[in-house]
Amino acid sequence: DEAIIITDATKLTQILTNLISNALKFTQHGYINYGYKVKDSQLEFYVEDSGIGIQLDMQKIIFDRFRQVETTATRNFGGSGLGLSISKAYVEMLGGKMWLTSELDKGSVFYFTIPYNNATPKKLPEIPTIKGLNFGFNTTKTLLIAEDQDSNFMVLEAMLSHSGINIIRVENGLEAVKLCKSNPHIDLVLMDLKMPVMDGYEATTQIKEFKPDLPIIAQTAYITEADRSKALACGCSDHISKPIKKQLLLFKINEQLHK
Numbered sequence: 001d002e003a004i005i006i007t008d009a010t011k012l013t014q015i016l017t018n019l020i021s022n023a024l025k026f027t028q029h030g031y032i033n034y035g036y037k038v039k040d041s042q043l044e045f046y047v048e049d050s051g052i053g054i055q056l057d058m059q060k061i062i063f064d065r066f067r068q069v070e071t072t073a074t075r076n077f078g079g080s081g082l083g084l085s086i087s088k089a090y091v092e093m094l095g096g097k098m099w100l101t102s103e104l105d106k107g108s109v110f111y112f113t114i115p116y117n118n119a120t121p122k123k124l125p126e127i128p129t130i131k132g133l134n135f136g137f138n139t140t141k142t143l144l145i146a147e148d149q150d151s152n153f154m155v156l157e158a159m160l161s162h163s164g165i166n167i168i169r170v171e172n173g174l175e176a177v178k179l180c181k182s183n184p185h186i187d188l189v190l191m192d193l194k195m196p197v198m199d200g201y202e203a204t205t206q207i208k209e210f211k212p213d214l215p216i217i218a219q220t221a222y223i224t225e226a227d228r229s230k231a232l233a234c235g236c237s238d239h240i241s242k243p244i245k246k247q248l249l250l251f252k253i254n255e256q257l258h259k
Helices: 008-028 072-077 084-093 151-158 173-182 200-209 225-234 246-257
Strands: 031-039 042-049 098-103 107-115 142-146 166-172 188-192 216-221 238-242
Touching: 008 031, 008 042, 008 084, 008 151, 008 173, 072 188, 084 107, 084 200, 084 216, 142 151, 151 246, 173 188, 173 200, 173 246, 188 200, 188 246, 200 216, 200 225, 216 225, 216 246, 225 238, 238 246
Parallel strands: 142 166, 142 188, 188 216, 216 238
Antiparallel strands: 031 042, 042 107, 098 107
């Protein structure tokens, strides 16, 4: 019961996703650690890496929404990091604070806190267990995942690791369209709606023009009723919101593949 807290799950997941994505981006070798501990009435999270580090003068402005931190190293790795100012804003909206310690060429540790509001667990709606789902196919099924964020794809890959489904990945909508045209063995698409080059809405519309029966599940954070309606109008068969729950994902995939 102590592990259940009251907070905004979407914002907390986005904060951790941003910090871990940055750690993966700027760490070419060594390690990445993350975790949390309870400190009085606060949960203190950390994401630690052995990456390129941040010089002292840059540490003072890295969270500034209106400043661009750029050094030779950050240019080589493609910018100063994803969404740090947004992550800090989210932390403060949740009632916490964010800070970092870093040493150039040795790595960084990003910390943030949120209030520790313990909750009494409620019974969740029942979703069939993995054993209760029918993943028995005469042939191996192939799932195309269109997802530009490495950390998000790694989570999905781990969730599906024991399903027996063959996974292919692309990083934008245009690649998804091209692969669906060239690969006749794709049975299902898990489509992120917000991607570079071509978004998931346009990609779905184009795919449905030449493969109208191919099921496509839309996935995105902060999905609104308007987003859901637009996704279904473009041809998506279903949708799932981030942060994605493993059992719900397996249920939706199983449902689409057995139609």
